[in-house]
Amino acid sequence: MPRASAERRRADPRRSAPSGGAARSDARGGRYNSRARLVLYHVLLLAAVFAFWHAMTSPGLVSEEFAKKSAFFFGRPLEVLKVIWVWFTSGKIYPHLGITLLETLLAFAVGSVLGLVVGLWLALSPTASALADPYIKAANAMPRVILAPIFAVWFGLGITSKVALGVTLVFFIVFFNVYQGVKEVSPAVLANARMLGASRKQLLRHIYLPSATAWVFSSLHTSVGMAFVGAVVGEYLGSAKGVGYLILQAEGVFDINTVFAGILVLTAFALILDVIVTKVETRLLV
Secondary structure, three states: OHHHHHHHHHOHHHHHOHHHHHHHHHHHHHHHHHHHHHHHHHHHHHHHHHHHHHHHHOOOOHHHHHHHHHHHHHHHHHHHHHHHHHHHHHHOOOHHHHHHHHHHHHHHHHHHHHHHHHHHHHOHHHHHHHHHHHHHHHHHHHOOOHHHHHHHHHHHHHHHHHHHHHHHHHHHHHHHHHHHHOOOHHHHHHHHHOOOOOOOOHHHHHHHHHHHHHHHHHHHHHHHHHHHHHHHHHHHHHHOOOHHHHHHHHOOOOOHHHHHHHHHHHHHHHHHHHHHHHHHHHHHHH
16 A cells, blocks of 8 residues: 555656745755856866966975066065055055046946937937048047047046046947947837827837937946046056056056056956946846
8 A cells, every 4th residue: 555655646746746936946046056156166266376376486386586587577476465455454555446446437427428318319310420420430449548648638637537538438338339229229119109199209218218228238347347447547647546556656666566466456346346237237127
């Protein structure tokens, strides 16, 4: 009898199949384990890079001459981490990092708004688009880094010149995405909306803007990165504050450890900004 009962339980799918809640729990657990495993691999890879860096600059692990040359060009990881530790524990880095982040956020906000407005305007105005097309292409082809000294002359060495450089980098990314997003609106959708009596303002609010916004979200990561690059490059070429300024000062005295410390700090905060953008993008698109 027990054997027959066990066979009936195996044959009955309602007894053997997991419930919906259990299946969802298993799926969440699987995703969590996969994410945790990926984070572990990232940490291990980073540790391997630092271990290799340390090995190539330590006289006890390689020849003394090779270690000196490597340390001169790449610094020593322990010294780099020590500089970062001193920066954060003493508070020296915070004013400079705050200036860099402020410049990045302002450049991102102003560049995104300008790109959105101009992109919508030219996409919805064929005459203006035809007139501005060669100038837009010429301005986009121009290496914007060469504008940094000009902005420094125009706006001084303060925040404004760095924001202006960042805006020139962000603007074109958002502009082309908005322009393409408006052009990709289905003609059938527009025709149906017009047949239902939609005004130009209603078309802009309910059709063009949602389409352009979706394309803007796809460019957020690149836009934030370009705003960050604009701020740091502007500081590097001429400033009195900022992480780029710290790197420039360290290069002036051949302090390679401080240079790499600044690079690591900038990289870490660039990744943090990217994570924040991902969270915001996920929240808004859901």
